[in-house]
Amino acid sequence: MSETNSVNEGVLRQTLDEIPAPRSGKGLLAAGMVGGISITGGKVTVALEVDSAIGPALELLKREVEKRLAAVPGVEQLTVVLTGKRATAQPGHTHDHGHAHPHPPQAATPASAQPGKPKLPLPGVRHIVAVASGKGGVGKSTTAANLALSLLGMGYKVGVLDSDIYGPSMQRVLGVSGKPDTTAQKKMIPKRAHGLKVMSMGFLVPEDTAMIWRGPMVMSAIQQLLREVDWGELDFLIVDMPPGTGDAQLTLAQTVPLAGAVIVSTPQDLALIDAARGVTMFNKVAVPVLGIVENMSTFICPNCQHETPIFGHGGARAEAIRLGVHFLGEIPLDMAIRVTSDEGRPIVIDQPLGPHAAAYRKVAEGVIAALESDVVNRPAPVILFE
Numbered sequence: 001m002s003e004t005n006s007v008n009e010g011v012l013r014q015t016l017d018e019i020p021a022p023r024s025g026k027g028l029l030a031a032g033m034v035g036g037i038s039i040t041g042g043k044v045t046v047a048l049e050v051d052s053a054i055g056p057a058l059e060l061l062k063r064e065v066e067k068r069l070a071a072v073p074g075v076e077q078l079t080v081v082l083t084g085k086r087a088t089a090q091p092g093h094t095h096d097h098g099h100a101h102p103h104p105p106q107a108a109t110p111a112s113a114q115p116g117k118p119k120l121p122l123p124g125v126r127h128i129v130a131v132a133s134g135k136g137g138v139g140k141s142t143t144a145a146n147l148a149l150s151l152l153g154m155g156y157k158v159g160v161l162d163s164d165i166y167g168p169s170m171q172r173v174l175g176v177s178g179k180p181d182t183t184a185q186k187k188m189i190p191k192r193a194h195g196l197k198v199m200s201m202g203f204l205v206p207e208d209t210a211m212i213w214r215g216p217m218v219m220s221a222i223q224q225l226l227r228e229v230d231w232g233e234l235d236f237l238i239v240d241m242p243p244g245t246g247d248a249q250l251t252l253a254q255t256v257p258l259a260g261a262v263i264v265s266t267p268q269d270l271a272l273i274d275a276a277r278g279v280t281m282f283n284k285v286a287v288p289v290l291g292i293v294e295n296m297s298t299f300i301c302p303n304c305q306h307e308t309p310i311f312g313h314g315g316a317r318a319e320a321i322r323l324g325v326h327f328l329g330e331i332p333l334d335m336a337i338r339v340t341s342d343e344g345r346p347i348v349i350d351q352p353l354g355p356h357a358a359a360y361r362k363v364a365e366g367v368i369a370a371l372e373s374d375v376v377n378r379p380a381p382v383i384l385f386e
Helices: 009-017 057-070 140-153 215-227 247-255 269-284 315-323 335-342 355-377
Strands: 034-040 043-051 077-085 125-132 158-162 191-193 196-200 234-240 260-265 289-300 327-334
Touching: 009 034, 009 043, 009 057, 043 057, 057 077, 077 215, 125 140, 125 247, 125 355, 140 158, 140 196, 140 234, 140 260, 140 289, 140 335, 140 355, 215 247, 260 269, 260 355, 269 289, 269 315, 289 315, 289 355, 315 327, 327 335, 327 355
Parallel strands: 043 077, 125 234, 125 260, 158 196, 158 234, 260 289, 289 327
Antiparallel strands: 034 043, 191 196
8 A cells, every 4th residue: 555645744844944953043944954854654754954063962953853843743753864064064055975973973074084983883783794786786685685594594693784775675675564663762673574684764765765865864864774773682784785886885884893895796897897896995994895796697597497698607706816805606697586586585585495595605604704714813893882
């Protein structure tokens, strides 16, 4: 059943403009602090553009907005996102699209300018592994889901975060939907799918909604999906990254201690160029690259089982050798993998004893081996308590 907007946006805007902005005392709308409003049924998301220089007042402002908007008729679930801008920005000037934070930032300097800034761990989560690609369409989400399920089948506690704000697909791949519940502490409770804990923007907005958000809004949303979710105790949190090497990747790499990254590529030269860029990006932000997966390695005919290297074959292995990273394995281009992903029952669940599930398990074993070899030579992490 499709959802319809049940909250009056005009009432929301009027309520926001009745809240005085810090310093100027104008309403938030008049002060230009409302960056966007999203309404889906009873779910409301409001993005506020804030000046990090006002410090502690940010948290007070956020609480006041949440209190006022929660009382608006029809509001069932409310998310208030704080996004950063320069303290000196004037109307008509360009905002600083540096890294935004869901809570008050400690300084106005963007995270990218603070290479030594400690990364706060996620309580209860042992390893955060990013699954990334230099471009879209290489089967990254399917790989992430089957990797997570393979680790789960090996006895680990596993969660999956779909951090692709613009094109979330994990809810479809894992066959789970619906808005998440919240704890008494206002943290979202991950949905459950095949034994995995799952969180995705796809749970919060309809599948056909276009997320027309600027960089700071995306980065703040990713932070909230990470830190305002009750993940509990996990051995692995697999993060399905958006394609490319942009704001979302930097947000994760610079704010949480990623144990490593898995790069997914198809065998052809054009895809491998983008995969190499992904490796370079993670190297620059000091995130270990655990290895490369060659997806769609060969096409397997569903009728005669003949293998054809439509996109070439072996390119990712050669690129891994050239870049000096592990090669984690090959995944074929097979209709069964596509069908089971579309139906919400990934191949590792649907055909656990088949050759494709075995290929994903090999990738999972390679990830664990890479982590163990990396941990041996890595200094003890710095743990901070807030």
